[in-house]
Amino acid sequence: MSDLLTVENLGKHFIVSGGLFGNFLGSARRVIRAVDGVSFSIAHGETLGLVGESGCGKSTVGRAILRLLDPTFGKVSLDGRDISHISRRALRPLRQNLQVVFQDPFASLNPRRTVGQSVAEPIKNYGLAKDAELRKAVERLFMRVGLRKDQIDRYPHEFSGGQRQRVGIARALGTKPNLIVLDEPVSALDVSVQAQVINLLVDLQQEFGLAYLFIAHDLAVVEHISARVAVMYLGKIVEIADKRRLFANPKHPYTKALLSAVPSPDPDHKKNRIILQGDMPSPSNPPSGCRFRTRCPIAKPICAEEEPELKAHGKHQFAACHFAAD
């Protein structure tokens, strides 16, 4: 099966200037390496989970793919077409295949427009339906995501968080995309509502053959929905593997630490919880060699000198650690 989305060596650096006086004082121009060489691909109808702690650059990856940010280097291709180096005008027709659902369901809807208008906007933009037909299309989308027809003319503030997220999903479905970037779509919701929304996403994927890039900081959520999982740390992917392999036999110490933090429903199940010391280093000044070494329980001198490559460890499993094979 050909890949729907390919991301090759994607990077996004932000330049923070020291301001007028900082330039004179020499404190100027720090480069924040938010994303520093990330590669992965997503097949048609597949879900890739992208996990990592806050500030690791996972949302920046999503935004660079959507071209809400221009990548500093690297290439993003959708259906074999480079979408990272074409003009925004040329990109517009291609956006139809690439939609997004954001984390904050309230901020992602214009408070002055009815939810129906918000859902209709992308359909109208691409001339997919008009007037009565448009209304029908919006009604169908509303029913499909579990909302009622009579809620179309209401405003976002009249809905609960879960309902608003359903509106956001309906909007993303309107253009019949191939790929939806889900940027922490359930992080802002209650646990009970999270499950409903995730089940809805799974159903929609089967019905429409959608591919998802599911960005999350919660492995338990990712485990339910993803076929493959990529783990990010400080702007790089440290491990990417099939879900089962990753959860059963993680290779990278960071993945192991993350997995040990996932709560287990079995009270008799005793786990060796790996607790990482300290905070993630600043992406403006990453450690030499392996970026994880400052917090790694198994770090050795070589880790400070050589940056480990992302290497295959068994079929469909890649990890960037000098000791992944041990």
Added chain:
Amino acid sequence: MTAANTVSNVVPQRSAFHIWRRHPNLTVGTAMLLIAIFAAIAAPWLGTIDPQLIAPFNRLQTPDSQFWFGGDLIGRDVYSRTIYGARVSLAVGLGVAICGISLGLVVGLLSGFVSWVDSVLMRVMDGLMAIPSILLAVALISLTGASLKNVIIAISIAEVPRVARLVRSVVLSLKERPYVEAAITSGTPFVSILLRHILPNTLAPLLVQGTYIFASAVLIEAILSFIGAGTPPTTPSWGNIIAEGRSVFSIAPHIVLFPGIALSFTVLGVNLLGDGLRDAYDPRFVSRA
């Protein structure tokens, strides 16, 4: 009484009462501004006489049944002058609000969207803001000469940076909102994003700012007139009247008192209107009934 009758009788009363209940500031502020506007328009029919008529017999006349607000230094009727003065104040307030907001909106939108324009325009605005607005207006008027038009232009220029900064900050924060980003990924053209998602959401803060500018312009005009840099002394304006009455304040306080009350009344009304508009325009307060 039939049911239909009852409904048609009850509904309008209820809705008027509801507006008053929901937005008391808006109602009171609008009423006060309407009174001021009415006075300005209907000045000749409100029992006034020629505001320029000099009647030496009435010099420093205390208020009585004939001269409601008394007479000034050279015997002109303070009541007539105060009522006619509303024309100048409201014209300046409205003119400045419209000019200042239109200019500021253009500057602010440009700065918010085009980053190289931003650094140039905002430094100019910083420069303008560094000069106190009254000084700036005085300087501009001394360059061009005192007339109503020049007063409006001078105060407008002094107010532009405030509006531009406000619009720019709103645009910058709206640009990052997920719903604007969702519109981008939905393929909405730039102009539609501007008109549909950015402008409507800047209106509420702009309206509030507009009323503030209105009030501030009325005050600055009065100050300019008071120090003799505003409307020509032949035109009755509240600032002129207060300036002329200042020297005799201890023996004839009414000359300063009545235009002062008119000024406070108008400014308070406009500010209340601004607060009310802010509340009313917030979609969370919009009733679906």
